[in-house]
Amino acid sequence: MAAASTSSFIPLKPRPTPRGLSTIAVLKLGAPLSFSFRRPVLAPARLRISCVWLCFKQAKPETVEKVAKVVKKQLALPAETLVTGDSKFAALGADSLDTVEIVMGLEEEFDISVEEDSAQSIATVQDAADLIEELVRKKCA
Secondary structure, eight states: OOOOOSOOOOOOOOOOOOTTEEEEEEEETTEEEEEEEEOOOOOOGGGOOOHHHHHHTOOOHHHHHHHHHHHHHHTTOOTTOOOOTTOBTTTTTOOHHHHHHHHHHHHHHHTOOOOHHHHHTOOBHHHHHHHHHHHHHHHHO
16 A cells, blocks of 8 residues: 655746736745735726716715815805705805806816806806816816
């Protein structure tokens, strides 16, 4: 009867590591083991796209909040005044001159340029946020 050996040695050659893979070597019971794992490759934040916002073409909540903050500042609204995406500039007391000042404040805040015809289509905070995200996407493209 043949005797079974409890330790066997299999020569392992290092494999070339493809880009994005890392190799971890482990020494266990005298036999080297090698594991490879793939590092996640993350796209820069400006390239990450969320399907939810693309499908509905609505601005991110963070953008709506920033727009609301600019609107409150431009209209000198009290801190307790609630400004949401559905808030209409006219309902907040803005006239046409105030709306122009709001658009100028948004251009400065987001480093964008809003065309006059686009500016005239803005009636709510959500409209402004949607337009801003569209302009930022075009600017980055």
